[in-house]
Amino acid sequence: MTKFTFVATTPMGIESVLKRELLGLxxxxxxxxxxxxxxxxxxxxxxxxxxxxxxxxxxxVKVGQFQAKTFDELFEGTKALPWQDLLPENAHFPVEGRSVKSQLSSVPACQRIVKKAIVDKLSAKYGRQTFPETGATYSIEVSIHSDQAMITLDTSGAGLHKRGYRKLSAKAPIKETLAAALVLLSWWKPHRPFADPLCGSGTIAIEAAMIGKNIAPGLQREFASERWPWIPTEVWTDERTRAFAATNKDVDLDIVASDIDSEVLSLAEYHCRKAGVAECVRIVKQDAGQFSSNAEYGCIVTNPPYGERLGDQWEVENLYRAMGRAFRRLDTWSAFIITSHTKFEKMYGKPADKKRKLYNGRIQTNLYQYLGPLPPPKER
Known part of the structure; x- marks a missing residue:
């Protein structure tokens, strides 16, 4: 086995959650x-x-990192990397790029330089000047920040938020990766009730159910690196077998996904079935302001409308007031609400115990955290 340095990318604000995941692995x-x-x-x-x-x-895969203030430095630094060990003769290797606060500001030029340097390195091994690029894809990125170039090789292919269960989308969907981060930031555990009273197409509730059942989120999809010849097939077979075996099929979950829109609730039901969690997520048609529960020590995680369009602000602010009245009645519950609305706490009727800045796509938001008591030790 070969030792590599890896880079797992994530939206700003979620780095500590991702680090916690990696430590857990x-x-x-x-x-x-x-x-x-x-x-x-x-x-x-x-x-x-x-x-x-x-x-x-x-x-x-972090192939290398070096200073690149000139195109010569970028070329030589790229050429010095071990491309002959990573790319076969027929590899398809597109190069993407980005540059921030660097002297090499032309991204297309940087992409061309990196591509040429890789071709030169491969030419020395394979004895040819051109390559067919008819094989598996090895997507390469050159990222230059403050004149430091990082060259990486993408093992995933499609973004990891594409779990394979969400085939249809509702208006303004939340990415699966952010939904999972919200659940993990709540520190919810499977023995507690869970609810998303503005569930839309069900993503947050589904991610909670997958966490509760310990379902690996990538089990329903393929990855670009599965077609790379230097990763033995048995590596993927063994890891998938372990992931299937780790699923907790017997856990009893109490998860509610509710909304007032019948159309998005039908999407939520469909996505629950695709994700394999239909039996542990209850789909309910209900206004968020009417949400209630007889259970104790539950956890609400939700992504309500933000009211970014001028005509929606009045309606959204009334929704926040109704949410505040309903959620505050659940005095043993915790609530985690993400929104970009700057006056959310005023509308909700209570300052948050904690706030955390997160990005929902390109929208800067806050995760407002209202922390209820933990269950007694005997109930945990």
């Missing part, structure tokens, strides 16, 4: 940076992390 050297977490492992880490990480966007 056994990668004790995980180190958080802005927008990503670095860790090391062998080929099995590629399969394990793609299958199990809930809050990562992608898992990348």
């Amino acid at each position: 056994g990668y004790e050297d995980a180190r958080a940076f802005n927008g990503y977490v670095e860790f090391s492992g062998d080929e099995s880490a590629i399969a394990r992390c793609n299958l199990w990480l809930r809050t990562a966007d992608r898992v990348l």
